[in-house]
Amino acid sequence: MTPPRLELRSISHSFFNVPVNKDISLSVAAGEVLGLVGENGAGKSTLMNIVGGVLQPTEGELFVDGEPYAPSSPAEAARRGIAHVHQELNLFANLSIADNIFLTKYPRRAGIFTDRRAARERSRRALDLMALPFSPDTRVERLSPGQRQMLEIAKAAVAEPGLIILDEPTTSLTSRETERLFQLIADLTASGTSVVYVSHILEDVKALSDRVAVMRDGNLVDVRAASDAPIGEIITLMVGRRFDQRFPDRDGAPTSEPVLTLDGVCATGLVDDVSLTVHRGEVVGLFGLMGAGRTELARIIAGLETADAGTITLNGADVGSTSPRQRIAAGLALVTEDRRGDGLLMDFPVITNAALPSLGRWSRHSVAPVQRRRLRRDVTAIAEELRIKTSSLREAPVRSLSGGNQQKVVLAKWLLTEPSLLILDEPTRGVDVGAQFEVYRTALALADRGAGILAISSELPELLGMCDRIGVMRQGRLVAEFAKADFDSRAILGAAFGEALVPGKVG
Incomplete structure (x- = not known):
């Protein structure tokens, strides 16, 4: 009988004497897509870091194609045919695409000299895998977040691994880029490559996977065929209870008092003539395609980018010429989309x-x-x-x-700053359904206490579920606004794509 591509036997691991993986036994067959799901903190990433050589298990054994496997580093894992695409990207923005792909294993001529021609040719093959329209000499800093995510995936796939781990691979991808990824997964598995697909988007996990493995509190609680795993049951297994309500109920309602007013805000190359008001107790959503200017607008409001024209009023005061620190003192808070790069001191x-x-x-x-x-x-x-x-x-x-x-x-x-305006930029990216509920509950509770919320999200259902009003941005302009009574998914998407599907305020 053919051995599994990957087998884990009684794997355990602890951090600071706290168990995060507990006696886990699991296997992945050749050519199989195994979906791995669980709440944040369930132990998924730790388990995959053990497979990828980042961590070593406290107890247990691993096997690849029936042979003992105990990688001491990601490089050793790669030599055994294991590729790991992490949720947080590992790219050097100041280097070229080719340099990033072959950073630790540049092709050599005569075993000595760097072979840049070979590196470019193989880089082109990687770019073709994900239909990325760039030269191998292009610096990574020119790529969008989604394109960088695709490059990481292509970098792993072009090495022809026996097993590839994809950890939240679609968090920065557009729908078209996601479709390309799914086609690549189909091509990989058809050639015998195995895939472990880790994601909080359960619809994708169910559609892609042959089997689904569910973790909770460091334990593997269930493994079953994807066809036998309704999404409701997956959620129940993940959180240990029924989860019938995605969005909390509201206690309060918006007032007529503005907390934020934008009037004709412009910034060359970023946003153009944006006027918007957020009232106390109101949750306003911003929707749009990648590059529409939503994040740029948030950074302008926070003082991280400079507006060329227009006024920004916070709690009745013009803050357009103030510093980010002064705006924080005035009641503004910004939860950025890049929590590791901009939001946290990771070693503290x-x-x-x-x-x-x-x-x-x-x-x-x-x-x-x-x-x-x-x-x-x-x-x-x-x-x-x-x-x-x-x-x-x-x-x-x-x-x-x-x-x-x-x-x-x-x-x-x-929250500890007690803000009067909270800007949330992709607040639930890479966050499980249970933690999403906590984020929504916290934001809506803050609104109920009188704060204004400006929520930026690429997940339209998220905005439909939590917002009182949704603005749509396209090419740096605010092109449409929808009141809650007029929420319509097709119309909002149409505005984002430049197609006015309903009469109303669409520019």
């Missing part, structure tokens, strides 16, 4: 990250020492409210937390 613990923007609240005067007991009390309270899973608020680095828990830490640090 939760308590440090959560306290940074608002240290003054725990100090009586600017030169007085921080009142550490009060700080610990407040951070502990917000961590409990958001259900942040960590072995230690004061010791475990944020890097050791799951992606969803990292996102909760970013949210916690801004």
Whole structure:
């Protein structure tokens, strides 16, 4: 009988004496797509990091094609035919595509000289795999986030691995890019390559996978054929309870008092003549295709980019000429889409990250020492409210937390500033359904207390479920607005693509 491509026997692993993988036995057949799902913190990434050579198991054994497998590094895993595309990309923006693809294994002539011609040819094959229209000499900094994600996948696939691990591979992809990825997966498995597909988008997992493995609290709780795994049952297995409501109920309602007003805001190459109001207690969504200007607008509001014209009014005051720090002091908070790059100090613990923007609240005067007991009390309270899973608020680095828990830490640090305007840019990217509910609950509760929320998301159902009003951006302009009573998925998508499908405020 043919052995599995990958077999795990009784794998366990711990961080800071806290078990995160508990006696897991699992196999993946040649040419199989295994979907791996679970809440953030369930142990999925840790398990895949063991397979990919990033971590070593505390207990247990691994086998590849029936042979013992104990990689001490990702390079050793790659030599055994295991490719791992992480959720957080590992690319050098200042280097070329070819340099990134062959950074540690450049082709050689005569075993000595760097063979750049061979590197370019093989890079072109990688680019063709994902239909990326670039030269191998193009610097990665010119690629969009989605194109960088596709490059990482192509980089792994062009090496012709026996097994490829894809961890949240579609978080930055457009629908067209996602379709290309799914076709690549079909091509890979048809040639015998195995795929472990880790994702919180359960519809994709069910459509792509032959089997689905479900993890909860470090345990493997179920493995079954995808055809026998209704999404409702998968969610129940993931969270350990029925999950019938995706969005929390609202207690409050928007007022007529504006907290944010944009009037004719322009920034060359970023946004053009944007006017928008967010009222107290209101949740306003921004939808649009990648590159439509949504994130750029958020950065302009926060003072991270400069507007060339127009006014930005926060709580009745013109803040257009103020610094980001002054805008934070005035009540603005921005949860960025790049939590690792912009939102967190990855090597510092939760308590440090959560306290940074608002240290003054725990100090009586600017030169007085921080009142550490009060700080610990407040951070502990917000961590409990958001259900942040960590072995230690004061010791475990944020890097050791799951992606969803990292996102909760970013949210916690801004909630501690008690903002009157909270901007959420892709707030649930790479976050499981349970953690998504916590993010929605927290944001809506803040709105119910009178804050304004500006939510940017590529997931239209998310905006439809939580917003009072949705604005649509295209090519840097706000081209349409929809009140809740007029929400229509097809019309909103049409506005994003430049097709006015309903009469109304569409420009």
